Amino acid sequence: MLFLVKVEIEQLPKIPMTDFFELVIKEWEYFERMKNKGKVLAGGKLAGRRGAAAVFDAENNEEIEKLVVQLPLFPYFTNIEITPLVPQEKALQDTKRMYELIKRADVIRTKDA
Numbered sequence: 001m002l003f004l005v006k007v008e009i010e011q012l013p014k015i016p017m018t019d020f021f022e023l024v025i026k027e028w029e030y031f032e033r034m035k036n037k038g039k040v041l042a043g044g045k046l047a048g049r050r051g052a053a054a055v056f057d058a059e060n061n062e063e064i065e066k067l068v069v070q071l072p073l074f075p076y077f078t079n080i081e082i083t084p085l086v087p088q089e090k091a092l093q094d095t096k097r098m099y100e101l102i103k104r105a106d107v108i109r110t111k112d113a
Contacts, residue, residue: 001057002041002085003064007071008051010078026072027052039067055085 013020031054034040043054058064064082068074086094 001060001064002087003056003058004053004081004083004085005043005056005064005068006046006051006053006079006081006083007068007073007077008046008049008079009073009076010050012050013076023072023076030070030072034067051079 031040031043031052034056039056039058041055041057043052045052056064056067058067068080068082071077
């Protein structure tokens with residue numbers, strides 16, 4: 001399953017800046033490891049904000065939760081959004097199916113008119 005994960009830190013934590021930046025470095029190193037394992041497909045820093053977003057490929061809800069809570073900055077996130085995504089191929093298939101249903105309904109209405 002694909003998940004869009006967006007995390008933000010609204011207020012900097014009350015820890016020394018050097019400690020905070022060490023955590024940020026660990027966060028991006030974790031991101032790189034997950035990318036190498038195929039768990040992160042794409043993502044990056046939110047421009048002009050203290051946050052990031054990524055598309056994760058996880059087996060299920062439990063795995064995505066486990067991946068997110070292992071993020072080094074997890075204790076400091078003030079906003080976490082995890083959104084399941086429908087893959088593009090499935091979205092196209094579903095849209096074509098709905099289109100065919102609508103076309104059939106229009107044909108039936110036209111015949112009844």
